[in-house]
Amino acid sequence: MRAAIYARYSTDLQSDASIEDQHRLCLRLIESHGWSEAETYADRGISGASHLRPAYQRLLEDARNNQLDVVVAEGLDRLSRDQEHIAAFFKQMRFQGIPIVTVAEGEISELHIGLKGTMSSLFLKDLAQKTHRGLEGRVRKGKSAGGVTYGYDVVRDLRADGSITTGERTINAEQADIVRRIFTDYSHGISPRAIAASLNDADISGPRATWGASTIYGNDKRGTGILNNELYLGRLIWNRQRFIKDPSTGKRQARLNDPKDWIVEEVPNLRIISDDLWEAVKARQKATRSSAIRDGLRAVGRMKRATHLFTGMLKCGTCGGGFIQVGKHYYGCANTRNKGTCGNRLTIKRDDFETRVLSGLKDKLLHPDLIAEYVRAYQTEYNKLAGQIRSERISDERDLTKVSRQIDQIVNAIAEGMYHPSMKTKMTALESTKAALTAKLRNASDASPVLLHPGLAARYQAQVANLTEALNDTAVKVEATSIIRSLLSEIRLIPQDGVLAIELVGELAGLLSLGATQNVKDRPTAACSLNLVAGVGFEPTTFRL
Missing domain, CATH: 1.10.287 (Helix Hairpins)
Incomplete structure (x- = not known):
């Protein structure tokens, strides 16, 4: 009788000597029956709940190829702890005419499969509950339940009794600066893809060596990604999701838990991000998602970010339609080009337009x-x-x-x-x-x-005088552009005497109005206007440049 030995242990925390111990017991059983050892199949550090084990699958293949006569193991739970899998293994071996003999149970029959399979499944469930309970107790003390979060270091201290502390963390100052940089850049309008590229260009290591957009943006519902991790706020959230194994593939699938089941603990000593910065990031994420989703469907092209300073903000003063890029360097009315429904055929060169706006802003802001x-x-x-x-x-x-x-x-x-x-x-x-x-x-x-x-x-005057230079400085361009765009709702281009007059609409226009003539009767029409809507209040202030 050619006897194949199967041995396994579950985790890397167990000793590799466990395989040797199992082999020694099985070899003793083989010798007592006068069989000969065929081969030892060993899986190290793999759970018995999975059937996707290399040595286990090889054992099945060799059994189908008639390369063994009996399977020997220390116990039935070494072969599998899953009821479905152990029943399938038993059925396959019986079909091949190969008995299963273990040191603990002897020759395996249908009774063993039913009882021991049920006991092994209950053992796994009980083990999972005890592990979950232990992790919850650790989290409620403000400690880590496992894993290493970017921005923190694991602390291993020696206790008085000689044991090592677990779950302790401290802020990694260098990585914390990177986290703050990511939050700041995103709040200023830089995309996760661009942030990841800049970090990789600077040879800054990420959580998984290199940075990716998904590492930064993540999933807000699952709390994944740098921008969604509330630990940076000094708030530890655990049990947000659970994992269920797909029986067909053996891979774990995440399932969100009800928020009432989440465990939330305040850990102020681990705070990295301020509340204001966090709220700025959340506001931008919300705005990005709302602009991307319309009537439950993703709006194609809505996620495209502005290429130039005022891209997407230009409106035709005649028809109210958008002013789009015409050719490589000019802006023109979209309805005129695409539908022929507007009579405004004037165009304006992009560089001239931006120069006029910035020069006008600079002059008015020096009032x-x-x-x-x-x-x-x-x-x-x-x-x-x-x-x-x-x-x-x-x-x-x-x-x-x-x-x-x-x-x-x-x-x-x-x-x-x-x-x-x-x-x-x-x-x-x-x-x-x-x-x-x-x-x-x-x-x-x-x-x-x-x-x-x-x-x-004098400092204010110098800052305004350097407005154009600031918008061309790569170090502050993104932030300055974000601020200016946030103060404007739209820019209207109105045909006037054969040229396009520029009218700003929004908070920036209201700011410029502070320096305009205060007497409305004496104020030129082309300078500034305020419109009042009954029962609503003031519309956004407009200002002509």
Whole structure:
């Protein structure tokens, strides 16, 4: 009798010596029956719940090719822990006339398949429940349930009893800077694909060596991807999804859990991203998704990002249709070109158009009224920050007085003979707090904060004068473009005396109106206009350049 030995252990955490131990027991059984060993089939670190095991599949193939007479294993659960698979294996071996003999159960019959198969399945279910319970307990303590998140390092400390800590994490400063960079770039309008390309060009390693767009954008419902990981906010979310094995392929498929089953724990010590930056990213993601989906269908072309500064914002002042790129360098009315329903046949060169807009903006933004508004807003914010600094200093001085009084009280109690070991711990904590407060107050400036920078107006003028240069600077172009586009809802091109007049619509137009003539009766029609809609309020302000 040619006896084939099958041996297996489940995880890489188990010792490879387990295979040798199983082989030794099976060999003893073979010798006791007077059989000869044919071959040993061993699967290392593979769960018995899967039938896609190399050695297991090879055993089946050799059995079909009549290369063995009996299968020997330590126990039936070594062959499989799945009821369906172990029944199929037994049926195949019986068809080939090959008995199955194990050290634990002896020769396997239908009774063993039914009982042991059920017990093995229950064992797997019970093991999964216990593992889930243990991981939940770890998460509720603010610890990791497994895996390494980009931006953090795993901490392994030695406990007093000699064991190693698990689930502890700390922020990786270098990777945290990359995370903040990704969030900032995306909030400024850079696509995940472009962000990934820039990181790869800079030879910055990602979670899986190189960066990809999906690594950054991920899936917001599943909480995957850099931009959706709430751990960067100091919030640990676990049990968002579960995995179910596809019986036909053996691969795991993710299934979302009900939000009420999620485990959420606050871990402020792991925060990397500010609330404002997070909200800016979420707002852009929402806007991107809403523009991509229309009436439940993906709108083709809606996801295309602006190629130039004002792409997609131009409207014809005659028909209200879009102004599109005509040829390589010109803009023209889309309805005129595609439908012939508009009489506005004027075109404008893209470079000339952008130059006119930026030059007009620069001139209007240098109006004295706008400079005064800039100075006023700056002064208000600066005074607010200065007031916060003063308040913090007063609070620190109050806390220092309180801590010093507590220290004096403990010292007096000890001097009077009242001593307890807990006083030492309390005194150490108070002295540490006092030292920190003293250092903070010592390093704080005693000078009164400057309420207004003397060169503020000149700084504003310099920034406006360099507007065009800033939009050509690759370091700030994306952010500057995003800001300008967010302040405009549309730009109208209106035929006037054989040329196209430019009219801005939106918040930026309202800002420019601050520097326009305040007397509406004396104001030229081509300069600025405000429209009032009854029962609604003011429409977006318009401004002619």
